Amino acid sequence: MRTKHLLSAADLTAGEITRVLDTAAHLAKVTDRAIKKLPTLRGRTVCNLFFEDSTRTRISFELAAKRLSADVINFSAKGSSVSKGESLKDTAITLEAMGVDAIVIRHGASGAPWRLAEWVRAVVVNAGDGTHEHPTQALLDLYTMRQRFPSFEGLRVAIVGDVLHSRVARSNVLALTTMGAEVTLVAPPTLLPARVETWGAAVSYDLDAVLPKQDVVMMLRVQLERQRAGFFPSMREYARLYGLDARRLDAMADHAIVMHPGPMNRGVEIAADVADSLERSVIADQVANGISVRMALLYLLLGGPEVMA
Amino acid sequence: MSKRTLLRAGRLVDPASGHDGVADVLLDGAVVAEVGPGLEAAGAKEVDCGGLVVCPGFVDLHVHLREPGREDAETIETGSRAAALGGYTAVCPMPNTDPVADNAGVVEMVAARGREVGLVDVFPVGAVTLGQRGVELAELGAMARSAAGVDCFSDDGHPIREARLLRLALEYARAFDAVVADHAEDASLTDGAQMHEGEVSAMLGLAGWPAAAEEMVVARDLLLAELTGGRLHLCHLSTGGAVELVRAAKARGVRVTAEAAPHHFTLTDDAVRSYDPVFKVNPPLREKADVEAVRQGLADGTIDAVATDHAPHAREDKEVEWSAAPPGMLGLQTALGLALAELVGPGYLELPAAIERLTAGPARCRRLPGHGGPVTPGAPANLTVLDPAAHWTVDRARLASRARNTPFHGRELTGRVVHTLLRGAFTVRDGEAQR
Secondary structure, three states: OOOOOEOOHHHOOHHHHHHHHHHHHHHHHHHHOOOOOOOOOOOOEEEEEEOOOOHHHHHHHHHHHHHOOOEEEEEEOOOOHHHHOOOHHHHHHHHHHOOOOEEEEEEOOOOHHHHHHHHOOOEEEEEEEOOOEOHHHHHHHHHHHHHHOOOOOOOEEEEEOOOOOOHHHHHHHHHHHHOOOEEEEEOOHHHOOOOHHHHOOEEEOOHHHHHHHOOEEEEOOOOHHHHHOOOOOOHHHHHHHHOEOHHHHHHOOOOOEEEOOOOOOEOOOEOHHHHOOOOOEOHHHHHHHHHHHHHHHHHHHHHHHHHHO | OOOEEEEEEEEEEEOOOOEEEEEEEEEEOOEEEEEEOOOOOOOOEEEEOOOOEEEEOEEEEEEOOOOOOOOOOOOHHHHHHHHHHOOEEEEEEOOOOOOOOOOHHHHHHHHHHHHHHOOOEEOOOEOOEHHHOOOOEOOHHHHHOOOOOOOEEEOOOOOOOOHHHHHHHHHHHHHHOOEEEEOOOOHHHOOOOOEEOOHHHHHHOOOEEOHHHHHHHHHHHHHHHHHHOOEEEEOOOOOHHHHHHHHHHHHOOOOEEEEEOHHHHOOOHHHHHHOOHHHOOOOOOOOHHHHHHHHHHHHHOOOOEEOOOEOOOOHHHHOOOHHHOOOOEOOOOOHHHHHHHHHHOOOOOOHHHHHHHHOHHHHHHOOOOOOOOOOOOOOEOOEEEEEEEEEEEOOHHHOOOOOOOOOOOOOEEEEEEEEEEEOOEEEEEOOEEOO
16 A cells, blocks of 8 residues: 555555455455454554544444454444544644554544644554545445446546535545446535546435436435535434335345445435345445454554554 | 944845935944935944845834743843844834733833844833733823823724724824724634634634634725824735725825735645644635735735734744634844845835835834834934845744744845844844844
């Protein structure tokens, strides 16, 4: 990997993304064994530095690091000195002094991992920053797509919902366009970023018009606070226009799959019977794949050339 | 006989009189005694200015000196020193201090402290509304009639939301022939905004501050200036649309003046990609076309003045996540170098015009007796001598400000202040502050 840290999905070339996915596939076999551990990162320390609650992402990273035999520290902002007003910089200096090798950071402020990377020698992995990016989510999403489709070239992926505030959307658009997929963003105009036309993705306000042509439909979580801020009139209207229900599922191609980064608002952006559809929904696969992909990343970022040799 | 100094053989650029040519300038004590070629001045101390430019001391309409309240970031003393080193002889600190400069006591304290330091003339700007809260007018009369003689009021940093209140301020200030300087920002469009809204903000996941939020308030302010006949000054124009609105208003005779900051004719929102809050400023860094428009506005005089919006912040306040950092950047010591590099170098303005925007231009926006030229016999000797060809590299550790938040650290600039004189006394000599 050319990059020292994984801050943005844009840090990775197509070749590197493929390498991460291939490595993840290889490591996935480990999780099928009775003893799910590799000695690769023995003696290395990974810190999960979470300033926002995200139990699922933290557990996924924790399992990934532990399966590679790394020592794992969980540093949650709640109940730590951060809640007493310690700055991100002081936290960084503290972790650095403790000799941490990698820091997995989740933070509510866009760009916080970039700041952290300036202050530490450790490898920094962005586990979600504000309304910006969530590159490991994009990689696990690509991994999940690759399990179903032979190639990303020309793969049609619709990303539906609150693109404006979604770190999942940004990272996926970057990674998918790098891999040659055809991305369509579907949202009400108020939830699309300024100059979204420069993103290299198609844009539509009409979910029904887009659905039949897609191989992958990725639903984004919509938050009640966005409705309160006036981005759309009501949750009910949102669900009616942009929610994926059984009727819309029927309009999709037979081979098309449904994805969601979780946590889901059942009945809003995704109906329960769609989320639980055994034929179409790969949402549980996404969770399982998250561990393998994060193992691959830690392995490639921390293992260095001596491990890959 | 008072002390006489002869500034020998410099290129005197004096926009207020239109003079541009080699001349000697003889100072007698605090005032200019004589201007002309080959002056005889027996007994005067000669300062060789060959190859250098002699001009009126620079005037900064917009600085934050942080005193009282945030003396850990800047004081009137450290800010005055930075100003003198930047070639300034007059600065106008904004009222967003703690306590707010919304009464005679605070503005008098700021002015008195400025006099005590004695490195530049400090002309405090008073708040338009009590506590800059935008609810009720502050006692503009008390500040105008105070020892500080305030002739400019602004709620800088806090745009005046209510059109009615701004209307009243513009009208009321006429009683003192004072200027109301507005920070043009529609707060309902910038709630939570972190940077300019555009392609970069969208990619960075930072809430955007659209150009329209500035332009609609500029338009409103211009209409109110027209309605009231009051004197309006627009702070730090940053968008092409804002420049165009002012251009059109001036063409139809509205009493308006405007300023632009060096960072707005130098940097674009591209710099934010680093997420380093040293690039966070309000109004935000805009796009290439806006930078171009600001340069054009300065070139054709739509924008009267370069004003730095010098805004020191303590290190711990900037060494944080982007969204947690306050906006603002240092400017006093880099304004000249940037004006030469970004305005004169590429040919937007000739050197005399650039100097005009740093001297006579800003002086015209307010009543700042003795500043901005002309450099004529009897005038106070507030002068700057600069070397337009000298190269230097910005080193934040060596700036005179207490704070370090310059976005230009490491940048090579051409054009350096050699001497600054305030009423005939060197505040800076050979690039060194004299106090």
